[in-house]
Amino acid sequence: xxxxxxxxxxxxxxxxxxxxxxxxxxxxxxxxxxxxxxxxxxxxxxxxxxxxxxxxxxxxxxxxxxxxxxxxxxxxxxxxxxxxxxxxxxxxxxxxxxxxxxxxxxxxxxxxxxx
Amino acid sequence: xxxxxxxxxxxxxxxxxxxxxxxxxxxxxxxxxxxxxxxxxxxxxxxxxxxxxxxxxxxxxxxxxxxxxxxxxxxxxxxxxxxxxxxxxxxxxxxxxxxxxxxxxxxxxxx
Numbered sequence: 001x002x003x004x005x006x007x008x009x010x011x012x013x014x015x016x017x018x019x020x021x022x023x024x025x026x027x028x029x030x031x032x033x034x035x036x037x038x039x040x041x042x043x044x045x046x047x048x049x050x051x052x053x054x055x056x057x058x059x060x061x062x063x064x065x066x067x068x069x070x071x072x073x074x075x076x077x078x079x080x081x082x083x084x085x086x087x088x089x090x091x092x093x094x095x096x097x098x099x100x101x102x103x104x105x106x107x108x109x110x111x112x113x114x115x
Numbered sequence: 116x117x118x119x120x121x122x123x124x125x126x127x128x129x130x131x132x133x134x135x136x137x138x139x140x141x142x143x144x145x146x147x148x149x150x151x152x153x154x155x156x157x158x159x160x161x162x163x164x165x166x167x168x169x170x171x172x173x174x175x176x177x178x179x180x181x182x183x184x185x186x187x188x189x190x191x192x193x194x195x196x197x198x199x200x201x202x203x204x205x206x207x208x209x210x211x212x213x214x215x216x217x218x219x220x221x222x223x224x225x226x
Contacts, residue, residue, distance in 0.1 A: 003158075033213055042218035043159075043201065059213070091159065098212040101147035101166060101205050106159040 002026070004107035006092050012113045013082055021077040021110045025094030032075050033095075033104060034067060038088040046090075049075060050098045082114045117142050119204050121217035128192050129225050136187040136220045138176075138202030147205035148185040149214070150176055154198045162187075162200070172196070192224045 005024045013019050025032050034046040045059045049069045060066070064082075069075040079086055089111050093104040118141040128134050140146060150162040163171045165178040165185060176187045185202060199221050203214040 031212060035214075035216075043203075043214075043216035045213040045215065048213050056213075093214075095212070101164070102212060103149075103161055103164065104214060105161075106151075108158045 004092055004094050004105055006090075006107040006110050008110055009108065010111045010113075012115065014115055015084060016081055018078065018080045019082055019112065021079075021090050021112070023075045023077070023092030023094075023107060025073065025075070025092070026105055027073075029094035029096055029105075030072065031095045031098040031102065031104075032069060033093040034075070034077050035091040035093065036061075036088045037091055037109070041088075043091070046077070048098065079112075082112075084114050087112055087114045117204060117215050119202050119215055119217035121200075121202055121220050123220045124218070125221045125223065127223045127225065130194055131191050134189050134192040134196070134222065134224075136200050136202075136222065138185045138187065138217060140183050140185065140202075140204050142183070142204060146178070148176075148178060149203045149205070150174070150185075150187050151201045151203055151216075152198050153201070159201070192222075194224045194226055197222055197224045 007022045032049040036044045047067050051072050052069050064080045067077045089109040091109045092107045095102040095104045120139045122137055148165045151159050152162045153159045174189045176185050178185050199219050201219045202217040
């Protein structure tokens with residue numbers, strides 16, 4: 001079946017603008033995760049969803065970052081007033097359910113460049 | 116604190132040589148550990164997980180709780196093994212299920 005998809009694949013924006021990144025998980029997967037991959041920082045967890053709810057938002061780097069998920073499927077990560085340090089690859093992953101040890105399947109990522 | 120350490124940023128070996136990518140972790144409780152791989156221009160994908168105790172593409176990894184390690188090994192490296200390898204730990208507590216990644220090791224297998 002289809003894997004996790006993300007759009008856009010690349011996004012160039014100007015400092016101060018808002019951006020929306022989209023993730024479409026594998027059908028039937030109730031858990032959805034957002035990670036950020038920065039040069040020199042590795043992969044950093046941002047937020048996860050169980051169904052439509054996000055029990056833990058502590059991984060979001062600032063209040064400029066927000067995420068939502070509707071209908072238990074597609075998720076959107078929004079970054080307001082983008083800064084140059086937000087430049088990174090944003091990865092989405094999904095798994096059958098939230099749980100200790102569930103395999104996560106990753107999307108191709110959105111490469112964000114803030115000028 | 117939960118942490119994953121991959122001490123080598125880059126590992127270069129010749130084809131046919133053994134390879135070991137090191138991973139150490141810090142964790143309280145029973146860990147769930149994974150190795151993910153990212154080939155050039157491809158997405159991050161699961162290579163293996165310790166709970167399965169299986170060999171994938173000739174790679175194995177054994178969880179050593181005494182040394183808190185989960186090193187990835189292959190007896191004879193192939194050129195197609197060249198990729199970025201990430202060790203990951205499944206988190207607990209308020210962030211159940213999220214993965215904590217090491218910074219990755221780039222494996223380069225030379226002909």
